[in-house]
Amino acid sequence: MTSYVKIPSHLRPSDPQGPDLLTQERESASFDVKELTLLLYGIKDLERYHKILNIIENDPVFDKTNIYFMGRDKLFEYTIKKEKRLVQLIKENKWNVEELQYAEWFLDMPGPFGAHRGMFIPTLIGHGTEEQKKKFLIPAKNYQIIGCYAQTELGHGSNVQGLETTATYIPETDEFEIHSPFLTSSKWWIGGLGRTATHAIIMAQLKSNGKDYGPHPFIVQIRDLETHLPLPGITIGDIGPKFGFNATDNGFMLFEHVRIPRFNMLSKYCQIEKATGKYSSPPNDKINYGIMVLIRSLIVTGVRVTLARAATIAIRYSAIRRQFIDKDEPKKLKDGRIVETSVLDYTMQQYRLFPIIAQSYACFFTSKAMNNLYTKYMEQSSDGNYSLLADIHASSSGLKSLTTTMAVESIEECRRSCGGHGYSSFSGFVKFYQDYLPNTTWEGDNYVLTQQTARYLMKTFRKVTKNPEKYASQIGTNPTITYILQYLNEPNQKCMATTPLDFNNQEFQLKAFRHRIAYLLANAVDQIDNQKKSWNSMLVEINRISRAHCQYLLVQNFITALQHNSQQQINDESLNILHNSTSLKKVMTSLCNLFVLHTMEKDVGEFLESEYLTSSQARLLRTQVYNLLKEIRPNAVSLVDAFLIPDALLSSALGRYDGKVYETMIDWASKEPLNGIILNIDPNNNNTILEKAKL
């Protein structure tokens, strides 16, 4: 890339040097970083990781150097190039799903083919008949057609039942007529639709014989395969610039009485009979929930790596960045010169950042638990047993909401903890934050979702309260029933801690979270059932309930992983590594304590209100949080190293593995294309550019 400014080559940063500081930090670790990495990835995935990274890093098409300088037009073109190259690599290397996932992670490129792979093809597989798959899935997998998934409309997001687009069966021609009756019926936000897709799965209100059957999926070809222009009666466009995701062509689409063959209604579960227009409905309506649960568990896994990526940048840069001399404890270089204190040594910085490392590990164990539960559910449901569904659907909804909100807050906390430089695109936080942000809204708005969780929990509370004996056998296996029964038995439970260290007691920790969620639940049920409060008037409490329940799940899963259980270990590579290494187990225990106690302390009002804690215990709790920060400090850099987020993904001058922060900042700045113009600043002269700069 062109450098427009010549930086004097003899200059180097003032001492101490970034690389030396990171080396020191790495020497102070109490555990083996490689071992922890293995715990996180497992041996097979680690091999995959390196194989794919090697290909991505060495392919010139994927070079990211230029990306921060691109406007939307150039970024979009560049992303199409990358998408095409990725398709070539998939074919050349015959990548399986897991390998492709690594490639997509490293590329970090939400692009126009994303919905094709992530939504169009899976929906075809899930809802298409064999004939439909033959016709559409094969060309889709060969990228001869590109699909998108068109559900949301200009006027309707969360409430799918309220969609306006109609699909009316016309028996005379055995067709459906797709129509957009209003401006608000326009499909909107559809990834890959704006400029790319040739086909769409659209959700439309099915009408037949004057009856409404609610939203159903239909395949519609939307663009001509030769000219790539929209087909007659279809209006399509890109919806314009967004906070992030600007390399994706989210689109809008209106239909004016467009006909499609009856064949194009996705008919694995629902059918319209030829000529009669008779509708037949699915044998059970629980099918779709399984996929939703899976997607939400993937989002939680995504939170883990998102937090890891943010923490990596902030922790490494904080170890290098120095600010003020701490008068109580001045830092010295080897030659005796006093230097400013590393910002990582300030407790406030530790308090802001270390809990984020801990959150990432908490999400690791919870996403494992969710996957295990999902697998168990899929086994049972293939035998027609759906008993796990309600619980995992409720928990996964709430966990999606809780953890993605946490992720967005934590990226921003990490960014801001980098001071002014966090605001530079070169920090690696800007595009990262902007692209991650929609996670709080899509796949279920984070506020709306919590209603689903709370509704299930209240139902369970009523059920268990009515007949506690019936559920006693599920104590220990079903977390919801466990805390409800515990609360019913002992509604006035108190914390026994008398010293800060007592708060490390895992029994105290679990009891605290169980008591708090059960207390909130009991209160809310009382208000609705006895005080006759409306659901709407309870929405704020409902949100608190979902949050408290899911924080409990994160706490419980982390603690369970740390508890020795030879049966679990045999089946689990990570747990085996964890329990065979004293040093790993020690540092993980510190992180678990920090996660639990910091979460408690942030919401201490609820633990005080539920009267589990006293005022003086709240102070002890805070003291223990500060003690844990001190305990973790020597391991901070190594803990983020273990996440193994490659520089190629970080794209950060601040977070690079080698610590060359300032050299990179100025090198990248010299490449800013604006540095290639010379301005005319005369306010009376309307020409703004004097000339292009000569180097």
Place this chain on the structure above:
Amino acid sequence: MTSYVKIPSHLRPSDPQGPDLLTQERESASFDVKELTLLLYGIKDLERYHKILNIIENDPVFDKTNIYFMGRDKLFEYTIKKEKRLVQLIKENKWNVEELQYAEWFLDMPGPFGAHRGMFIPTLIGHGTEEQKKKFLIPAKNYQIIGCYAQTELGHGSNVQGLETTATYIPETDEFEIHSPFLTSSKWWIGGLGRTATHAIIMAQLKSNGKDYGPHPFIVQIRDLETHLPLPGITIGDIGPKFGFNATDNGFMLFEHVRIPRFNMLSKYCQIEKATGKYSSPPNDKINYGIMVLIRSLIVTGVRVTLARAATIAIRYSAIRRQFIDKDEPKKLKDGRIVETSVLDYTMQQYRLFPIIAQSYACFFTSKAMNNLYTKYMEQSSDGNYSLLADIHASSSGLKSLTTTMAVESIEECRRSCGGHGYSSFSGFVKFYQDYLPNTTWEGDNYVLTQQTARYLMKTFRKVTKNPEKYASQIGTNPTITYILQYLNEPNQKCMATTPLDFNNQEFQLKAFRHRIAYLLANAVDQIDNQKKSWNSMLVEINRISRAHCQYLLVQNFITALQHNSQQQINDESLNILHNSTSLKKVMTSLCNLFVLHTMEKDVGEFLESEYLTSSQARLLRTQVYNLLKEIRPNAVSLVDAFLIPDALLSSALGRYDGKVYETMIDWASKEPLNGIILNIDPNNNNTILEKAKL
């Protein structure tokens, strides 16, 4: 502007229509919107407002239609054009400072001349001698030279004392030598430096006769006035893309032994004597603090309009957007059809948004109070009386930190409350948020600042505790002394509320906030003085103290404004309007109660921990918050209308005054330039563009 997609012209949004909904909302107001607007602006400013808006709105150069589609290159060029036009208008219309402020507000264009007007010229005025002003100020005011203010360096932000750039006096030639010894010494983040400025005021370590005198300001010409190229020995560049502020050329700059005349050291207060190099220091070091206080009080005023702008968009769109049917209370159109419920009717949406309206009014009364205090201080200090300085410096530091953090959170809360569309640039939130964000870091990092506040408060606590009688006379006038003495007299104060409504009692409210801050303070002083904790180990508590103190100030200023005081009223147009209108006073009282109780409820842990509240009172408090939401609901749209944020500033499809949300969304989308290309999606073909679209 070109439309690239033809939208079927017969389509309109489904019922009910946005304009009708806003009309209904406006009819339900219990007060006169124009009267409230007058309270906020005052008659003179309102005239100014309309005069300037009229000019800005009708000038084609300031048309913002295109702005969301521009990459950094185009945005920068366009901003230079706007800057030039603004300079022409300033000259043509002879705008005074207040008029220019309105123009800059409406233009909403952080651009390359900002630092010239906001930092370079004021510093020249504040620190230049008469000769220096003659030489630099006159051409600066005529825009013959453009200046910037170069303090921050690549390796140093908050710690100004640690800056590395040196200015060494050379007696032989009567010059200073400006030098950057390290890469980290490079000036960085300097607004207007990258491509624009001809001159810079640089902060450099003054050295003379082998002695160091710390950072001082120097004027350096940095570019040739003809060629606009950097002068010899000076390396300059733009620092590259950022989260926002991309129309500003924040720059970097390195000096290699650059000589400037001794004359160029800004010498109103500090001088170096010719030949001897003797340094003379300022008569008192309190001069700079006055300016800092002023800037911070302007930032709080800025928060008020920032919150108003965010709330305006979110409230108007929430009144129009409908989602789900509320089963307990279904909404009907006039013709009896059941329609989905307006999202503004959901308590969760009210809970998220109404406190932000209240925050804006809270900031209004506090920024007034700060300005009054600043004026009083300036009068006193001209007589050599600096007694107010420590208090207003501490409070303004903490208030800057608290309110800008609040503003960023509230913009994002408003954005997210708009669902998916909040993520679109057309929401008006995206550029707005991105440009506002640096307020949390600049003019004092929001975490670092709280140390200044807490240090002063602890000092005061120790002073008052030692000798309470001495300070008894200041009860009621000095807020800090008031709450400390109250706490010393009655450390175990309890809240007397027994019903939700009791929480509206302003005495209960004030006592709650006084007790809580004094409790935190007493605890922290005890830990430092008696338990010998280090300052660093206390940083988290220190941040809590500053926050609690400043929340108390906001609460107190709001309540004081509502209390009848004929003496104050005579001097204050706003208070006169407020106290002469029963309807305004009623709605302002609801907002004040909401602000106070919502703030309390969010941090309820501290009120419980300080044992002012009991567990059951915490529940009553929450109930009262929900009651207040209901009280405010009919006035919500009118309360944001009263802010009078013009459409030209909002640049929002969602927040427009007329409510034509969906029509505007699709109209703007049709103008996205990407819609002018036709893609080649064949993965085996490396050409991405098939052709430019024909309309």
